Amino acid sequence: MNHFLRRQGWVSGLFALLIVLFIVTKLIQPGYGSGDFGSLARAVLPYAFAVAAQTVVVIAGGIDLSVAAMMALTSVTAASMMAGASEEYALFVVPFVLAMGFVLGALNGLLIVVTRVPDIVVTLAMLFVLQGAALLVLGAPGGAAAEWLKAMISGTVPIPGLPDAIDAWLPKALLVLIVCLCVIWVPLRRSRLGLSIYAIGSSELAAFRSGVPVARTRIIAYALSGLFAAMGGLALTMSTGIGAPIPGPYLLASVAAVVLGGVALGGGKGGLLGPIVAVFVLRLVRTDLTLLAIDPNVTAIIEGLIMVAVVMFGAFITMRGRQ
Amino acid sequence: MSTSAITPVPLGRRLKRFMADRPLVPLIILLVILVVILQILRPGIVNERWIANTIKFAIPLAILAGCQTMTMLTGGIDLSVGTVATMSAFIMATQIVSQDPAVAFLLAMMPAVLIGLVNGIGVGVFRVHPLIMTLGTSLIGTGCLQVYQRTVIASGAKIPDFLAWLGTGVTYGFPNALLLFVPLAALIVFTLARTGFGRLLYAVGDNERATRLSGVQYWQVITALYVTSSMLAGITGLLYIGLIKAPSLSLAEPLVLPSVAAAVIGGTSIFGGRGGYTGTIIGALILTVLTTLLTILQMPEGARRILFGLIVLFVTAAYLRIVEER
Numbered sequence: 001m002n003h004f005l006r007r008q009g010w011v012s013g014l015f016a017l018l019i020v021l022f023i024v025t026k027l028i029q030p031g032y033g034s035g036d037f038g039s040l041a042r043a044v045l046p047y048a049f050a051v052a053a054q055t056v057v058v059i060a061g062g063i064d065l066s067v068a069a070m071m072a073l074t075s076v077t078a079a080s081m082m083a084g085a086s087e088e089y090a091l092f093v094v095p096f097v098l099a100m101g102f103v104l105g106a107l108n109g110l111l112i113v114v115t116r117v118p119d120i121v122v123t124l125a126m127l128f129v130l131q132g133a134a135l136l137v138l139g140a141p142g143g144a145a146a147e148w149l150k151a152m153i154s155g156t157v158p159i160p161g162l163p164d165a166i167d168a169w170l171p172k173a174l175l176v177l178i179v180c181l182c183v184i185w186v187p188l189r190r191s192r193l194g195l196s197i198y199a200i201g202s203s204e205l206a207a208f209r210s211g212v213p214v215a216r217t218r219i220i221a222y223a224l225s226g227l228f229a230a231m232g233g234l235a236l237t238m239s240t241g242i243g244a245p246i247p248g249p250y251l252l253a254s255v256a257a258v259v260l261g262g263v264a265l266g267g268g269k270g271g272l273l274g275p276i277v278a279v280f281v282l283r284l285v286r287t288d289l290t291l292l293a294i295d296p297n298v299t300a301i302i303e304g305l306i307m308v309a310v311v312m313f314g315a316f317i318t319m320r321g322r323q
Numbered sequence: 324m325s326t327s328a329i330t331p332v333p334l335g336r337r338l339k340r341f342m343a344d345r346p347l348v349p350l351i352i353l354l355v356i357l358v359v360i361l362q363i364l365r366p367g368i369v370n371e372r373w374i375a376n377t378i379k380f381a382i383p384l385a386i387l388a389g390c391q392t393m394t395m396l397t398g399g400i401d402l403s404v405g406t407v408a409t410m411s412a413f414i415m416a417t418q419i420v421s422q423d424p425a426v427a428f429l430l431a432m433m434p435a436v437l438i439g440l441v442n443g444i445g446v447g448v449f450r451v452h453p454l455i456m457t458l459g460t461s462l463i464g465t466g467c468l469q470v471y472q473r474t475v476i477a478s479g480a481k482i483p484d485f486l487a488w489l490g491t492g493v494t495y496g497f498p499n500a501l502l503l504f505v506p507l508a509a510l511i512v513f514t515l516a517r518t519g520f521g522r523l524l525y526a527v528g529d530n531e532r533a534t535r536l537s538g539v540q541y542w543q544v545i546t547a548l549y550v551t552s553s554m555l556a557g558i559t560g561l562l563y564i565g566l567i568k569a570p571s572l573s574l575a576e577p578l579v580l581p582s583v584a585a586a587v588i589g590g591t592s593i594f595g596g597r598g599g600y601t602g603t604i605i606g607a608l609i610l611t612v613l614t615t616l617l618t619i620l621q622m623p624e625g626a627r628r629i630l631f632g633l634i635v636l637f638v639t640a641a642y643l644r645i646v647e648e649r
Contacts (some may be wrong), residue, residue, distance in 0.1 A: 063454070115640035118593045120400075124580055125636035132628030139625075245625075252458055265452045297473070300466030308441075308459035312449040 010262035010314075011274045018277055021284045029291045034156070034168035036287075041173040042153055042239055044283050046071065047253055048177050049232030051261070051275045052185075053225040054254035060221035061201035061267030062119040066108065067229050067254050068247035069130035074101050074233030076134050079143025079243025090146030098230045104130070105226015109219035134245040141244040145237045152176060153238050177276075180231055184224065185272050197221050201267025256307045257282060259314070282306075339645065346590050349645055350605045353638065357612045365619055371496050377611055379491065379498045379566060383408075385607035386504065386559040387578050388585035389511050390552040392603045395586055396515070397528040397545065398595030399446060399453035401552045403438055403461035404582065408560030408575035410434045410468050415561055416480040416570040424483060432557050438464055439553025440546065447545030468572055480570045490565020500562060507555075511600045524548060528595025584635045585610050590642060609638070 025032050050067050057064040078097045082090050104126075112122045153173040188194040196217040199207035208214050232250065237243050259265060260282070261275030285306065289299040341348070362369045387404050394401040411431040418427040438460050445456040492499040515521035523544050526534045535541050556575075563575055589606030591598025613634060617627040 111636065115636070115643070117636065117639045117643060118587075120593055121584070121587050121639055122636060124583060125632040125639075127580070128628045128632030128635070132625040132630075132632065135625030135628065136623060137625075139623075252462065255455060255458060259452070259455050265455065295470065295473075297466055297469035300469065301463050302466075304459050304462035304466060307462065308445065308451075308456065311451050311455050311459065312445055315449045315451045 011271070011277065014261065014274060014277045014281060018281050018284065021281060021288065025284065025288055025291065028288060032291075034171075037169060038154075038156065038171035038173070040280075040283060040287060041171040041177070044279055045153060045173050045177055045235040045239060046232045046248070047250065047257070047279045047283065048276055049180075049228050049235055050250040050254040051257040051279050052181055052272060053228035053232065054258045055261070055263055055270070055272055055275045056197070056221050056228065057119075057225045058258050058263050058265060059201050059267055059270060060197045060218060061204065062112070062218070062221070063123065063255075063265070064108065064222065064225050065120065065123040065251060066126040066130055067225070067232075068250040069127045069134065070101060070104060070226060070229035071233040071236060071250055072243075072245055072247040073104075073130045073134040073137065074230040075236040076138040076143065076243035076245050078234055078237045079145060080138050081143075082146050082149075082237075083142070083144040085146075087146050087148060090149055093146075094149070094234065097234055098227060101226040101228075101230020101233070102223050103226070105229065106219055106223035108226065109222030112222070113215045113218055131245075131247060134247075138243055138245050141242055143237070143243045145241045149234075149238050150241060153235070176235075181272060181276070184227070188224070189271075193217065193220060198268055201269075203268070253279075253282070260307065260310050262314070346642070346645070347602060347605065349642065350589065350602060350609065354605060354609050354612065357609065357616060361612065361616050361619065364616070368619070375493050375496060375498050377608070377615065379493075379500055381607045381611040382498070382500045382504045383559050383563040383566065383575070384578055384581055384585060384611060385604050386507065386555055386562070387575070387582035388589070388603045388607050389508070389600055390555050391582050391586040392589070392591045392598060392600050393511070393515070393524060393548060394453065394552055395528075395591045395593055396524045396595055396598060397548060398531070399545075399548075400583065400593070401442065401457050401549065401556075402454065402579060402583075403442060403457040403464065404552065404556035404559070405576040405579035406461035406464040406468070407435045407438050407553050407556040408563060408578070409571075409573065410438075410464055410560065411557035412560035412564035412574050413468060413480075413570050413572065414471070415486070416482055416564055417475040417478065419483045420478050420481055424485070427483075428561075431561065432554065434464065434467070435553045435557030435560075436550060439550035442553065443546030443549035444542075446549060447542035465572070472572060482564060482568050482570075486561055486565030487568060488565070490562055491568070500566075503558070503562060507558075508600065508604060515600055520544070520547070525596055528597075530596075581610050582607075584639075588635065588638050588642065610635075 050071060053067050053070075054064055074097050077100065078093055081093045081096070085093075108123055108126055111117070111126070112119050115122065153176055155172055156168055157170045157172055157175050159167060159170070188197075196207065196212045197220075199210070199212050200214050200217050204214055236248070257275045257278040261270065261273075261278035263270030263275060282303065286299060286303065289302060290296070294302075358369060387408065390401050390404045411434065414434070415427055415431040418430050422430070441460050442453075442456055445451045445460075446453045489499050489503060515524065523534070523539060526539070527541065527544055531541065560575055563578075564570060567574065585606035586598070586603045587593060587606070588609060589598070589602030589604070591603060613631065617630055620627075622630070
């Protein structure tokens with residue numbers, strides 16, 4: 001247990017922080033209940049996927065500035081394909097969009113490997129490209145989403161045998177998030193590929209010398225990032241019912257949550273759980289500030305301060321640990 | 324005596340080596356090619372007025388790219404320049420209504436110094452990744468600006484005549500902004516190439532550990548660097564508001580990513596230790612001409628952005644190939 005706590009110290013700390021925040025929320029707003037939790041889960045969904053996309057790449061020692069643009073592109077593609085189409089057609093749209101994200105992500109990785117231009121620059125250029133493509137697909141917010149897709153993230157999961165009181169605390173959006181992330185992350189983490197991703201993030205040279213296919217692993221890491229971003233784009237379309245070609249604030253949020261979640265920029269350290277908990281923390285802070293009737297602009301300042309303070313604290317701890 | 328020893332090196336190889344030794348040459352060639360394409364597409368467009376206009380719009384980008392160049396030399400990056408420039412511009416435009424110009428100027432530069440100081444301390448003392456640190460401070464800055472906007476919404480804003488003259492005015496065919504830019508650019512080039520501070524920036528970016536072991540106070544260098552970068556961004560904001568003449572809360576935000584691109588195209592390594600400001604200036608000019616070119620082609624906005632991204636990527640990749648031939 002002690003060993004576990006030490007290894008997962010950062011994540012456990014975040015969990016504790018999350019629980020404290022929930023208690024604070026309950027104190028501020030005694031009426032905070034399952035319905036509000038459901039809307040929190042829905043609001044977190046696109047952020048969480050953006051963060052997952054960023055996490056994979058950061059663990060592999062890179063960074064992806066095109067996450068938000070990728071989400072915008074996949075979202076408008078899905079929304080414009082589903083506009084005026086039948087409900088069944090959406091069954092085809094979802095895998096198509098996911099595949100698109102995967103391929104575009106792989107393209108990111110391929111460009112980095114082939115051109116040898118730093119990842120930050122390649123994904124910056126891709127940010128412009130994807131943004132432009134999104135504008136070409138849909139000039140203004142529009143499109144539609146299939147009803148069953150929208151229903152997938154609203155409401156709660158009815159589990160037979162459980163009392164409604166507990167049932168109400170299981171929003172479908174949370175379930176969708178957990179299932180989507182686990183289906184990809186858990187097998188990945190246990191596989192050779194997952195190990196390779198950590199290896200190239202930790203030390204590219206050492207990984208190369210121990211026979212890890214560095215180029216291929218990097219491309220796959222970016223492809224996975226694209227896949228997560230496509231999920232995020234779909235989540236956007238699912239929750240709003242339309243697609244918007246202008247990227248949201250997801251890039252900044254994803255980098256912030258990755259760092260807050262204990263994943264070292266530079267690679268090789270951390271997991272997916274930390275960043276996801278960090279997203280919940282960040283969103284809940286925002287909810288609390290709204291409940292306290294604080295000016296939304298002041299909220300932005302406080303969020304920034306929290307981010308900077310946490311990152312400084314984290315860096316300070318690592319520095320102390322090293323000495 | 325064999326004849327093979329004096330066989331001349333093939334022309335292509337020689338050309339490549341020549342370009343690798345003088346990395347500015349291919350950049351200037353690219354710039355000329357872009358201008359020629361522009362002239363072919365729209366004969367007669369390249370005249371005195373057009374050149375003055377291009378330079379006017381390239382200058383704010385070039386100064387911001389200067390911030391990126393200097394921070395990149397140490398292996399960092401400064402993404403808060405957009406917010407800093409916007410803040411100084413907005414504060415200047417709103418404070419000039421009720422304050423003395425000198426006071427308004429000081430007020431406008433205050434957030435720049437403050438944000439630079441926080442950036443520097445975060446990166447230099449606490450060792451936060453510069454990307455995160457500057458993103459965070461820019462988030463805080465934007466929030467503060469929005470709160471500030473509420474307090475001055477009634478008093479209105481105006482652009483000081485002097486800044487409008489500096490930003491848009493043209494004297495004898497030369498944009499007045501050059502009056503600010505030429506000394507500034509000369510100062511940056513001189514600082515990087517000839518002073519101890521400049522050499523420290525290269526040293527820190529090249530091998531931080533070795534630099535620290537040889538007795539350099541890392542945090543002092545970094546703090547001074549980020550404060551300088553922020554102040555440059557603040558000055559850019561003042562210049563830019565004179566050029567755009569419409570204060571808004573996202574005034575200079577669209578310049579941030581192109582400023583990074585300009586520095587990278589200009590041959591500054593994002594990992595530190597290599598690069599210079601002259602290349603960056605040409606990079607900024609290339610990007611400005613490129614934007615004009617894409618506008619003239621009358622493509623939809625989306626296609627323009629796609630092309631912009633692809634060209635930036637292509638130029639950077641090609642440039643790296645040439646320079647790394649050595």
